[in-house]
Structures are given as structure tokens and as C-alpha cells.
Amino acid sequence: MAQLALTSLILSHFRSHKRVALECDARPVALVGRNGAGKTNILEAVSLFSPGRGLRRASAEDMTRRPEALGWTLKGELVSPDRTREIKIQSQQSAARQLWVDEKATAQTALGTFSRILWLVPSMDRLWIEGAEGRRRFLDRMTLSFFPNHAEATLAYDKAMRERNRLLKDQVRDASWYDALEMQMATHGARITQARHDAVARILGAQMQAQTAFPVSDLTLVHPDTELPRDPSGLRAALEEARPRDLMAGRCLVGPHRVDMLGTYVTKNTPAKDCSTGEQKALLISLILANARALRSEFEAAPIVLLDEVAAHLDETRRAALYDEICSLGSQAWMTGTELSLFSDFGARMQAFEVREEDGASSIAEISI
Secondary structure, three states: OEEOEEEEEEEEEEOOEEEEEEEOOOOOEEEEOOOOOOHHHHHHHHHOOOOOOOOOOOOOHHHEOOOOOOEEEEEEEEEOOOOEEEEEEEEEOOOOOEEEEOOEEEOHHHHHHOOOEEEEOHHHOOOOOOOHHHHHHHHHHHHHHHOOOHHHHHHHHHHHHHHHHHHHHOOOOOOHHHHHHHHHHHHHHHHHHHHHHHHHHHHHHHHHOOOOOOOOEEEEEEOOOOOOOOOHHHHHHHHHHHHHHHHHHOOOOOOHHHOEEEEEEOOOOEEHHHOOHHHHHHHHHHHHHHHHHHHHHHHOEEOEEEEOOOHHHOOHHHHHHHHHHHHHHOOOEEEEEOOHHHHHHHHHHOEEEEEEEEOOEEEEEEEOO
């Protein structure tokens, strides 16, 4: 089985790191160090080697090291099934990120054609009990991992919706002003809806086909008012029908931007929002692993998986099971923890690095397991 792996990484003036570099192979990577040493900052850097805003959804300005604020640079060697690529990501003086692949300027969306990176971070632990927006982001990250063009459809839909919302707020009632915008929203919205359903089907299938120590979850996509049409003509008709109500609200109330993703713990038949904190975490891990299995099956290469402080919240049995599943997948997982002992069940199947921060200077060095 081919593999996707980041085998070198250099951070320059990124977050807390003035300059750190590491070389690794395709095995899982453990980043060990005290709280505040900058472990999660390294995971964030790795997440930027995929499309989107990274695991913190931060602006380029927020990622620059203070107080210098000189801008930042990431360099890495990404091994993928077809070939190895030299990737450089840079932001100068708080400007938007720029990407070079093999020294050629490239659009960031191109990363989705050869790089697939999944992540689970502590901020996602409340996914099932907070608002629908976070679940939509989670859903769209899963969808983007299968369909690189999903981001373009989402951006185009959002742009048309913003223009339609301006008309609604200005109480414009002439239908001719809405026709072209609603056609664009319907075209892109149908693509978004179908891609989301296809992604969920792949992930549910990957869950059902695997023997795992983590609970199986069922996922349902719901719209607050009605079932959302998946075809452009049906969605356009729904937008036109909703126009009077949207005028009263001053915003669009129908479309994929209002879809929610509900989860259910299958064996207990319990909504995810009503499960214990531990069960909710286990359901998230199960989905990330299923996403990785589905990607490996479809693209014949396991994705890179980023797991921030996940080991500390699992008992010994589930921790060992997680490590076994990562190795079975053949995935290069990047994990953080405060103690090396958290990763002892990996043994020689992984490589470990200690991240330190002293007197404002950070460093990283490989350590023996």
C-alpha cells in the first residue's frame, strides 16, 4: 500500500518557533514536551500542507512569531503515491499565504489533489453539544478530503448568498434581481449537498466494515425546515419559494449553509449530544479513523492524521487499540503528549521527538522510545 508522509519539516518564525527542523520517516510521530512548549504549533504547521485554514482556522497574521512579526515560512518534503514534492508555504508581513510546489507558485486549492490530512484537536471535543456551525465545518473537512473541488463550490455558493442577502436586507422585491444569484446558489448548493451525502456514505461504510474498539456512529444530515433538494432545479425552486420569508428575515433561510449533522451512538441508540464526554470523544475518534480508512480504500494511500493530546484522554485499552489501528492503516499520525510513556504501546513502530521551549527559544530533538 502506498503512503502519504511528511518526511521533513522546517518552521521559521511560525507561532512560538523562531526556527525548528525535523527529519522523519513514514512511521507515526510523537511530539513530547511540557504544556506551552509549542507541540500544537507544529501540528498546525503540518495541517497547512492541506487545503484550508489549518486546524486553528487562524489568519496568516495570527501565525507569525511575536514580537518580530516578520512573516513566517514552512518548508516540507511530502511523499505521496505518485512522487515526492518540495513544498513551501509563506506569509510575508501579514500578507495572505503563498504556496510553492517544487519551486513553482501554485494555488492553495491544488494541495487537495495530492495531500490529504485529517485532524482531531481538543477544541472539537464539544462538537456534538455546541452549535451547528462547528459540525458543518467538521462535515465539510471530511467532504473536502474526498472531493478537492468542494472548497471551490462552497466559496462560490457563499459569494452568491452574500449578494442575495444584501438584496434581502435592502428589501428589493424585483424578481429579476434574484434570478441569476439563485441560479448560482442552486448550482453550487446542489454540488455541496451531493458531495456531503457521498462523503457521509463513504465514512459510514468504512465504519461498518471494520473491527474496531471505538463505537460506531450513525450520521444524519438535516435541514431545520425541510429536506434539502440535491438537484439544482429543486433547490432553485426552494429558494424562489422561500423568498417572501427570506425578505422578512433579511437573510437566506434555505440552503446547505443551514444543514446540521447529527450523530447517534449506534449500539446504544443514543444521540451523540446525550452521550458521556468519554463516549463523545470515542465517537469522534471513530469517525476520524473511518475517514482515514475510506480515503485509503479510495486513493490507495492512507492520509496523514493529526491527533492533539488524544492519548491522555483514553484508558490504556483504548489507547493501545488506537495505536494498533493507526499502524494497521499505515498512516503517518502526528500526535502530541506531555509524557513519552503515553506512547509506550507503539514501541519501535513509531518515532518520537522532544519539543522544548526555554528563555523564548524552542528546539526539537529525536529521542529514544
